[in-house]
Amino acid sequence: MNTTNNNQSQAQTSPLLGRTGEPLLTIKNLHANVNGKEILKGLDLTVRQGEIHAIMGPNGAGKSTLASVLTGNPAFEVTHGSVTFYGKDLLELSPEQRANEGIFLSFQYPVEIPGVSMVNFMRTAINEQRKYRGLDQISATDFLRLMREKKELVEMDNKLANRSVNEGFSGGEKKRNEIFQMAMLDPSLSILDETDSGLDIDALRIVANGVNKLKRPDNASIVITHYQRLLDYIIPDFVHVLYDGKIVKSGTKDLAFELEERGYDWIKQEVEETR
Amino acid sequence: MAEDILHEVTQADYKYGFTTDIETDIIPIGLNEDVVRLISAKKNEPDWLLEYRLKAYRHWTTMKMPEWAQLKIPEINYQNISYYAAPRKNAPKNLDEVDPELLNTFNKLGIPLEEQMALSGIAVDAVMDSVSVKTTFKETLAEKGIIFCSFSEAVEHHPDLVRKYMGSVVPHTDNFYAALNTAVFSDGSFVYIPKGVRCPMELSTYFRINAINTGQFERTLIIADEDSYVSYLEGCTAPMRDENQLHAAIVEIVVQKNAEVKYSTVQNWYPGDKEGKGGVYNFVTKRGLCKGDNSKLSWTQVETGSAITWKYPSCILQGDNSSAEFYSVAVTNHHQQADTGTKMIHLGKNTSSHILSKGISAGVSNNSYRGLVRVAANAENARNFSQCDSLLLGDKCGAHTFPYMEVNNDSAIVEHEATTSKINEDQIFYCNQRGISTEDAVGLIVNGYAKEVINQLPMEFAVEAQKLLQITLEGSVG
Numbered sequence: 001m002n003t004t005n006n007n008q009s010q011a012q013t014s015p016l017l018g019r020t021g022e023p024l025l026t027i028k029n030l031h032a033n034v035n036g037k038e039i040l041k042g043l044d045l046t047v048r049q050g051e052i053h054a055i056m057g058p059n060g061a062g063k064s065t066l067a068s069v070l071t072g073n074p075a076f077e078v079t080h081g082s083v084t085f086y087g088k089d090l091l092e093l094s095p096e097q098r099a100n101e102g103i104f105l106s107f108q109y110p111v112e113i114p115g116v117s118m119v120n121f122m123r124t125a126i127n128e129q130r131k132y133r134g135l136d137q138i139s140a141t142d143f144l145r146l147m148r149e150k151k152e153l154v155e156m157d158n159k160l161a162n163r164s165v166n167e168g169f170s171g172g173e174k175k176r177n178e179i180f181q182m183a184m185l186d187p188s189l190s191i192l193d194e195t196d197s198g199l200d201i202d203a204l205r206i207v208a209n210g211v212n213k214l215k216r217p218d219n220a221s222i223v224i225t226h227y228q229r230l231l232d233y234i235i236p237d238f239v240h241v242l243y244d245g246k247i248v249k250s251g252t253k254d255l256a257f258e259l260e261e262r263g264y265d266w267i268k269q270e271v272e273e274t275r
Numbered sequence: 276m277a278e279d280i281l282h283e284v285t286q287a288d289y290k291y292g293f294t295t296d297i298e299t300d301i302i303p304i305g306l307n308e309d310v311v312r313l314i315s316a317k318k319n320e321p322d323w324l325l326e327y328r329l330k331a332y333r334h335w336t337t338m339k340m341p342e343w344a345q346l347k348i349p350e351i352n353y354q355n356i357s358y359y360a361a362p363r364k365n366a367p368k369n370l371d372e373v374d375p376e377l378l379n380t381f382n383k384l385g386i387p388l389e390e391q392m393a394l395s396g397i398a399v400d401a402v403m404d405s406v407s408v409k410t411t412f413k414e415t416l417a418e419k420g421i422i423f424c425s426f427s428e429a430v431e432h433h434p435d436l437v438r439k440y441m442g443s444v445v446p447h448t449d450n451f452y453a454a455l456n457t458a459v460f461s462d463g464s465f466v467y468i469p470k471g472v473r474c475p476m477e478l479s480t481y482f483r484i485n486a487i488n489t490g491q492f493e494r495t496l497i498i499a500d501e502d503s504y505v506s507y508l509e510g511c512t513a514p515m516r517d518e519n520q521l522h523a524a525i526v527e528i529v530v531q532k533n534a535e536v537k538y539s540t541v542q543n544w545y546p547g548d549k550e551g552k553g554g555v556y557n558f559v560t561k562r563g564l565c566k567g568d569n570s571k572l573s574w575t576q577v578e579t580g581s582a583i584t585w586k587y588p589s590c591i592l593q594g595d596n597s598s599a600e601f602y603s604v605a606v607t608n609h610h611q612q613a614d615t616g617t618k619m620i621h622l623g624k625n626t627s628s629h630i631l632s633k634g635i636s637a638g639v640s641n642n643s644y645r646g647l648v649r650v651a652a653n654a655e656n657a658r659n660f661s662q663c664d665s666l667l668l669g670d671k672c673g674a675h676t677f678p679y680m681e682v683n684n685d686s687a688i689v690e691h692e693a694t695t696s697k698i699n700e701d702q703i704f705y706c707n708q709r710g711i712s713t714e715d716a717v718g719l720i721v722n723g724y725a726k727e728v729i730n731q732l733p734m735e736f737a738v739e740a741q742k743l744l745q746i747t748l749e750g751s752v753g
């Protein structure tokens with residue numbers, strides 16, 4: 001099996017991947033820098049509607065960088081390649097346009113915004129999204145109903161929803177808050193960057209259930225994780241290994257078990273051999 | 276008579292256009308005793324007021340501009356200024372002639388069309404409409420014995436009150452700008468709330484337009500007699516263009532026994548352009564005297580305008596159990612400079628004061644909080660709490676805090692807390708990722724930061740003030 005994935009169209013033609021849905025996200029030969037240093041070095045990935053893709057890989061491989069680049073973080077510079085989302089050139093769009101197009105990132109390190117209440121923040125976000133899509137502002141009753149419904153979905157404490165965005169939240173509370181926001185904004189592509197880390201066992205189950213309940217045939221998720229455990233709850237259609245700025249191996253959820261057991265050395269070796 | 280002159284001066288340009296011969300209403304630039312006399316004569320003032328002006332003028336000539344503030348003030352040639360409200364030149368005739376950028380801001384603030392015209396200096400029926408609103412409003416106030424009129428009218432109709440209180444809180448010797456104002460003040464507002472009366476409305480919400488053309492040396496006197504209450508609003512959120520560079524106003528407030536005064540300001544004078552050219556120098560002396568026992572005074576200010584702000588609304592807590600509050604948001608962007616804060620002077624027993632200052636700096640601006648808390652030797656059980664926060668947008672701006680404390684009584688509890696924070700790129704990107712533009716993100720964060728102060732403002736004013744903060748900081752991040 002070809003594991004180095006230098007072939008741009010490999011992801012689509014791999015015998016593993018008998019896909020049916022419409023392509024949602026197509027990444028081709030993506031190169032990106034941060035502070036002048038190349039982190040992504042020719043990354044290819046296609047995500048279709050209804051799919052869940054897990055991305056695993058050693059620390060510093062570029063997983064969060066991929067999430068940052070997809071969401072338009074200005075600290076990262078794309079030097080090569082293309083990304084299309086629903087056929088649109090994603091790289092042309094501003095971060096907020098990408099968000100309003102339906103891309104959501106659950107941050108590895110959610111940011112605290114003192115003084116801005118969760119309610120105010122969410123209402124602003126929802127209304128921006130609605131404005132972008134040509135809809136009227138959400139009514140106060142609809143908004144409160146939505147808040148209540150989604151809080152229940154992720155079993156989030158009322159007290160958290162009344163506080164400032166992430167301010168003083170524990171690590172796990174922050175992660176749960178990310179999934180709450182995801183539920184509120186109902187994205188078509190969600191990127192979960194290590195949402196499982198920092199969650200206790202119950203919280204992990206609750207958050208994963210939340211993600212599963214939000215799954216629909218017309219949306220998709222990219223789940224970045226270090227642990228096979230999460231994938232017991234969120235069953236991925238594909239598991240990819242990101243190493244040194246590229247996807248070097250793709251498989252089914254069995255690959256996750258293999259990684260859990262064997263670590264990354266054998267993959268690193270395979271990559272070195274084919275160089 | 277005074278009213279006629281005022282009317283003539285402010286309306287002349289509109290009535291006749293700029294070719295009209297208005298020489299009789301122009302005083303040559305420069306300041307001397309004759310100019311002071313002329314101003315007084317034009318306003319038909321009584322002798323005692325002229326004498327008071329002259330005394331102030333003579334004192335002013337012995338004074339120097341204060342230099343202790345954290346401000347770079349270009350040299351001001353006081354002989355190069357005209358000290359009598361000259362009619363506005365080249366007033367626009369309709370909105371088409373008004374700076375589109377200004378109109379854009381009006382629209383963002385949601386200011387009604389007729390007010391837009393008035394604020395742009397267009398003389399139209401809309402202004403007349405507001406005059407009729409004013410008249411009915413005045414009747415309601417008159418029924419309760421409340422006096423609310425221009426300073427000139429007060430001098431004419433209530434000379435005893437003016438004479439008794441004018442200069443009793445801010446004496447003409449107080450400081451350089453106060454002396455200057457006393458010598459040449461143009462006009463302003465006068466408020467008297469009689470004993471036991473609760474003013475039924477926010478004074479000056481209806482009077483936004485009234486604030487225009489009061490000139491660069493405004494003077495306000497508010498007297499709240501025993502057991503009375505009034506909430507007073509000054510200024511407006513709309514950007515105020517003014518050709519006068521120098522503004523030196525005085526506000527004096529007297530609060531008698533058991534009375535309460537809330538004074539709110541939104542100051543949005545022209546701040547100059549992005550390169551720091553032009554803009555108003557705002558050198559204001561505001562002070563209230565909590566004269567009677569249990570009196571209460573609260574200052575709330577939202578300062579977004581002016582190239583240079585020098586302003587310390589203060590309270591003298593003379594009455595026993597009197598209390599005072601100072602809530603401030605001061606925003607500086609581009610090349611703006613602000614040195615603002617308060618003074619709380621505790622004299623009576625069991626007095627308390629609370630200071631909450633929120634500075635926001637962006638661009639290459641400089642923002643300083645300067646506050647004095649003084650507890651006199653006899654002021655038993657004085658209590659003060661000060662919170663001074665600074666928020667920085669970007670790393671080229673400056674924020675400074677200068678808290679001074681002079682505590683001369685051991686029973687006093689004086690506390691001071693200060694924080695400095697910064698809006699960082701991660702916060703902005705986090706908002707962006709939720710679909711919120713950078714501009715709106717800054718607005719959200721800044722308004723969250725300033726919330727406690729904004730909440731002190733009357734409702735409708737608060738909404739406008741929120742938008743104003745955001746507009747002022749446009750383009751300052753990202």
Ligand SMILES: Nc1ncnc2c1ncn2[C@@H]1O[C@H](COP(=O)(O)OP(=O)(O)OP(=O)(O)O)[C@@H](O)[C@H]1O
Nearest residue numbers: 034035039057058059060061062063064065066075
């Ligand atoms: N702002 C930055 N400045 C400099 N280097 C950066 C920056 N952000 C990321 N990097 C570097 O880019 C590389 C990839 O980082 P990235 O965060 O994408 O890794 P990751 O795969 O998400 O790792 P982890 O599993 O630890 O979360 C790392 O070497 C990291 O140090």
Ligand SMILES: [Mg+2]
Nearest residue numbers: 063064065108
């Ligand atoms: Mg990471």
